[in-house]
Amino acid sequence: MSLDTFRQSRWYSLVWIVPALIGAAAIIVALAMWLRLQPDVQSFMADYPGRSELPEGATEGFPAWLAWQHFFNSFFILFVIRSGWQIRTTKRPAAYWTRNNTGLLRTKGEPQRISIHQWFHISINALWLLNGLVLYVLLFSTNQWMRIVPVSWDIFPNAVSAGLQYASLNWPVEMGWVNYNALQTLAYFVTVFVAAPLAVLTGLRMTPGLAARWKPLERVFPVQLARLLHFPIMVYFVLFIIVHVALVLLTGALNNLNHMYAIRDDQSWWGFGLFVASLVVMAVAWVAAKPSILAMIAGLSGKVRR
Template identity: 30%
Template sequence: MPEFFPYWVVVTHFLNLFFLLLLFRSGIEVLSAFPKLYWRDDCPPGREWLRFSKKTFAADSRTPWTSLDEEESWSPVVALPGRKNLGLGRHWHFMTVQFWILTGAVYVTLVFATGYWHYLVPTHWSLVPDSIRAVGTYLHFEIPAKIPGEPFEPAQKLSYFVVIFVLAPLQIATGAAMSPAVLARFPWYGKIFGGKQGARSLHFLVMCAFGVFVVVHVSLVVVHGVPSEFAAIVLGDPEGDRRLAVGIGVAGLLAIAVLHVVITWFSLRYRRRTQRLLGVVVNPFERLLSRRLVSRQDLRRSEVSAYFRVNGHPPASEEYLESAAAGFEDYRLDVGGLVERPVSLSLDDLRALGAQRQITKHNCIQGWTAVAEWAGVPLARVMDEVAPQASARHVVFHAMDDKGLTGSEGRTGFYYGTIPIQLASDPQTILALEMNGEPLPLRHGAPVRLRVETQLGFKMVKWITAIEFVADVDDIGMGMGGWREDQQFYASAAGI
């Protein structure tokens, strides 16, 4: 049998505390963008089972609203980084989760390699009633006896098993079930949790369970005696120098607190630098998901959502409004850049390239989902018409949306988005002209919008006026790969 508290337990215990706190705070930032929880993927307004906002919106509201109006600005004291920074919150969350999973993988490997699993894994059902009796002992303000030959009493052992081998894997599994790329490629996977919103709700509840465990765990450290518990946790020796253990333990906790303060300050003060630094870790994983997984969605018509939120308002320019009033008869889609045959296509020209229909799930970066039937021309057919050059590696979609007129919070510039050219040829990447059997509504991107079903909604540019094939995106906008990447520090790949 191994020693009770080997040093690898000490190290992974500390790292787990640090990473979990980062995950909690960045997860709260992500939640603030859509502070509502549903069990159904159509997310009907007013039917959430839990919300953290006083704002209320109705599907039949006379006052136009968008999902951006539902966003909350939470304090940096609890959210990382706070103050409506969804892009940076996601960066911190997805950077941290990789190291948290790595730490857990190392821990579990050593648990079984060293025989430490005997202290964590129940080998008999009697541990359950023994744990209940141990809890009763605590409620009588007494400390239950440890299991003979082991470092923990029954309730501790059972709770550690649940946290390590049930809650942690469930948190990872539900996190994966919120990825648009994973859901598009493996539609059956999301159904295990009742859909993305079911996974999102379970993910939140497991986070709460982790929080309860931490509170109880810390309380028991106090009950059992801080000096002796710190000696075991920090030095790996319950009989070690208790003053030294308390000193090192308190210093470690203060270091974590200071690091969180510095991280939060840096993220809010140097948002572009934070985006770039965290992107070194996050972006490769995002790109891998985006480029390797191809959408295979084929949802039923009965799954189409009765209400489909929008993110942002239609273009407000006189030119757009006049063209919309005329049924977009004068509309032209200019396709150029690094192509052999630049073209300018009318809506009739686009329809002549062939139609494709698909019922798919829309995943907004804020967290809401909705299902609709889309009809339009596969982007691959447009590429056949223009013949992109070998040097073309990205596709840029320019929109009619001038954010100086429709945006908020001082952001300006015409909206644009980019995707790698590999995504342009995916079978379910289309230029949508219809929605649910009707011409595309203005609020949903008329006359033409992009659908890339493995990506988050902000990549699916609405109100498209031009498509450009380029070698690199560095000279487009601020060079980050899209308007929201430029202005709101989102990741350029959006498969998570």
């Protein structure tokens, strides 16, 4: 694109955002650095170093099941987001699916026809939800929940302290193997225990075929509300994932990847290798998940029409 065509494009009017963002970031960093020089702030940060103490009984490190959970979650959510995006943006779906009206699922009328994207979204979400339910059971049947559920109000001043450390470019000490910093704990808590349940509730509220069963709740939880909230929840997940993965890679990538992919706390390349392998699995599945193949799989449980 030449400079002239760029000037005429609709993106040109947005060019001011770049210097504005850089300017805002510079002001925030300078302010945070100045704050950290103030004696009151220094004593606040000595009281609240940026992470809360873990409850009695918390164990160090990660169990192997958490690594599998985390991998399956990343794998499924990639396709949940992709299919959700396709539902939102595709005007003419390549195919439609109607479930077989037989066996236990037999109902009086003809089941509702849905697009292949909705079929994929709901099917992958069933797996994502199952994975999440297993995670809840395992977290609370072990001590593993203690790392991502705050139990003391001092998580909030500690989060302010950790925020100041990030903003002043003197980042919190990395010790994810033992305990997360307060901002990490809060972000993981909100993702697992607020955003995910909200995605499920709003998703189920809109699911064709189930929507009718929610009718008695229409006054407290109208389907329009679910529709309004579902997309911003996806935006939250996308932003979380971008910041999460960026920080994983920027704050000692080898060590962090070892934690969650190889269950070890050292500087070897095992975690990195397994992480790359997991990306390859995702890439292969991404290419394979084209409408013709999806239609074939959908055909096993219903009628597919183009």
